[in-house]
Amino acid sequence: MRFPVISLLQRLALVGLLGLGAVHVARAAPDGQGAPDKFVQDVADETLNALKAGGGVKPGDVARVNQVVTQHILPYVDFEKTTRLSAGRYWRQATPEQQKALAEAFRGTLVRTYAGALTRVDNQTATKTLPFRGDPKADDLVVRTVISQSNGQNTGVDYRLEKTASGWKIYDLNVENIWLIQNYRNQFAQEINQNGIDGLIKALNQRNK
Template sequence: MSLSSFLYILRRAGALCLLGAALGLSAAPAGAAERTVDPKAAPNDFLEAVANNMLDAVKADPQALQGDAGHIADLVRRYALPYVDMDKTTRLAAGRYWRQASDAQKTALVQAFTGTLIRTYSGAFTRVTSGTTISLLPFRGDPQADDAVVRTTISQPNSPAIGVDYRLERTDAGWKVYDLNVEGIWLIQNYRNQFASEINKGGIDGLISALNAKK
């Protein structure tokens, strides 16, 4: 699958939150109290709280429901980004090239990739409606392990359901999301191909510039 096709599926799925904050059941009604997020809870419980807080915030915000991408990006930064390990996501997407980058380049690359993903998922949120639902599938892994995959199905009115999986790592601070699978395609793997192409053309700085140029 091409990167453009992968991003199209992300948007069509309304993949409700950067790299996995979309996991959970249908959101509570607008105005519901914000849930306490416990990163050290079971994987499903942790992500359910994050997802419902994010989805509630979007549904309760008139500007977000009207598709204001900048406003949605602010909500993503507040409700989703604290629970995503963008350092690890970027490092894995860069692959062997990560070791070639200076500390300053690594910092700039993480920032640029974070901006790219926030813009992508903010676009996905413009498709959220009152009929958007997310079904949590039975957990198959070991909740005591240091790495976990949680499976979900996202449904939108008049659209086929989309299978979305989330990969989490247990850190000292608790669970962090670092990868996303849409219909069998992992986000990191798709971006790894694009990263390699840009680095071969213009080096690490060329990749950073290319990511920052995608506004």
């Protein structure tokens, strides 16, 4: 089973969520109850500041990379919702045990992707949050950004957020008009049709090894 969108996620992790924090200054923890665009910016700044602390990540230091991902990204991402929407109608057909196993397997896939990109962050990467369009009081909205890199390329990255009881959570990402959930939904459906939900879980876990 192949998941070609992984390369898209690696690029996203490099120029998107992780690339937002180009200025290394002390900041307060991201405020999930505040403005959504500031929340996205603060999550990225916190991640990159942690990555740069102590001289940055040394090649092969997988343990530290995973620690940064676990501490500074996972708390702000709703992996279960991302998995549920990616599975589509098949999520309702899965047993509670299968739903839990699928969410955990997909979480591992996304974490591995972000971790793999952390060591390739460009110090010159910067972002500009575009003017917010929509109701800032909405519970589900999109924050748009443009990422610039040292090679002169600009990349549009959008973040879909939902307001939960604990604050804003990121659950979908769009790089150059390609939404993460939409891509995975097609791939999940193909694998489930061929090998069932357990087959999809197995395929994801194999990639996470």
